Amino acid sequence: DQQVKQNSPSLSVQEGRISILNCDYTNSMFDYFLWYKKYPAEGPTFLISISSIKDKNEDGRFTVFLNKSAKHLSLHIVPSQPGDSAVYFCAASAYETSGSRLTFGEGTQLTVNP
Amino acid sequence: EAQVTQNPRYLITVTGKKLTVTCSQNMNHEYMSWYRQDPGLGLRQIYYSMNVEVTDKGDVPEGYKVSRKEKRNFPLILESPSPNQTSLYFCASSLLGPQETQYFGPGTRLLVL
Numbered sequence: 001d002q003q004v005k006q007n008s009p010s011l012s013v014q015e016g017r018i019s020i021l022n023c024d025y026t027n028s029m030f031d032y033f034l035w036y037k038k039y040p041a042e043g044p045t046f047l048i049s050i051s052s053i054k055d056k057n058e059d060g061r062f063t064v065f066l067n068k069s070a071k072h073l074s075l076h077i078v079p080s081q082p083g084d085s086a087v088y089f090c091a092a093s094a095y096e097t098s099g100s101r102l103t104f105g106e107g108t109q110l111t112v113n114p
Numbered sequence: 115e116a117q118v119t120q121n122p123r124y125l126i127t128v129t130g131k132k133l134t135v136t137c138s139q140n141m142n143h144e145y146m147s148w149y150r151q152d153p154g155l156g157l158r159q160i161y162y163s164m165n166v167e168v169t170d171k172g173d174v175p176e177g178y179k180v181s182r183k184e185k186r187n188f189p190l191i192l193e194s195p196s197p198n199q200t201s202l203y204f205c206a207s208s209l210l211g212p213q214e215t216q217y218f219g220p221g222t223r224l225l226v227l
Contacts, residue, residue, distance in 0.1 A: 006156070032213040043118070043204050043218030044157070089156055093212045100145065100164055101172055102212035106156035 003027045004092050006105035014113055019077040021108050023090035026071065030092040030103075035064060035075050038087045038107070047088070048075070080112045116141045120205050120219035127195055128227050135190045135222050137205030145208045146188040147172070147216070148180065150201040157204070163188055164211070195226045 005024045013019045023033075031052040036044035050057040050064045050073070057064050063076045077084055091104045118139045127133055139146065147162035149172075159172030163182040177199055179191040188207075192199060202223050206216040 009154075034213075036216075041220075043206070043220050044216075045218070046215040049213070049215075091157075091212075095211075095213070100162055100170070100211050102147070102159055102162075102216075103173065104149070104157035104159075106154060 002106070003030075004090060004103050004105040006088075006090060006108050008108050009106070010109040010111070012111045012113060013080050015082055016079045019075075019080045019084065019110055019112065021075040021077075021088050021090075021110065023073045023075075023105050024071060025073075025092055027092070027094055027103075028071065029094040031095060032093045033064070033066060033073050034091045034093075034102075035062075036089045036091060036104075037084075038089065044089060077110075080110075082112045082114050085110055085112050116217070118205055118207055118217050118219035120203075120222050122222060123220065124223050126225045126227065129196055130194050133192050133195060133224075135192075135203060135205075135224070137188045137190065137219060138186050139188075139205075139207040139217070140186065141207060141209075141217065142185065143207035143209050143217075144185070145211050145214075145216075146182065147206050147212070148178070148188070148190050149204045149206065150174065151204065151221075152201050160190070160203075162212070195224075197226050200224060200226045 034049040035047040038044040148160040161180040205219040208214040208216040
């Protein structure tokens with residue numbers, strides 16, 4: 001079963017507008033969440049993370065929100081830039097129950113149009 | 115330059131012919147991991163290693179083996195590859211564990227005929 005789900009395979013936004021990428025999870029034991037970005041023909045690169053003791057983490061144009069009761073997190077990119085066009089993966093870990101595993105979602109292809 | 119290297123980058127093989135994909139990192143990281151990326155399934159963890167001689171299964175370990183004899187190297191072994199192992203493989207490392215920034219290699223595209 002897919003414990004981390006990104007229900008939108010793709011998202012298209014205009015340059016300068018906000019991009020909102022969503023991620024849902026089913027395992028209530030997940031205690032740390034990360035977002036990775038992937039360009040074609042490259043490995044993923046780390047973007048931002050959040051611990052389950054927080055509900056928001058911000059880094060420049062990128063903000064991650066965590067809603068534990070809804071088992072939902074989202075990544076906001078403001079303002080969006082054409083260079084942000086990539087596949088975005090959310091990932092989650094649950095150290096106490098699954099050791100050092102990391103579970104990824106299916107990914108969302110973001111396209112930022114000039 | 116801090117990096118994770120994988121070799122080969124591309125590989126075409128036939129069913130049953132054993133192969134090894136090498137992974138090496140130069141950052142003195144404790145944690146290393148292998149993932150496969152498939153359309154519609156995202157990244158799935160195959161195996162990970164917390165330290166030398168310490169390895170454990172991820173979500174999709176069937177058909178794969180790993181070893182961690184040295185801190186810097188974490189090879190992925192397919193003893194008898196099958197077509198369902200055709201995929202894009204990534205090796206990654208981080209300082210201590212998956213909750214820290216993982217640095218990924220460039221990927222190995224494998225086709226099993």
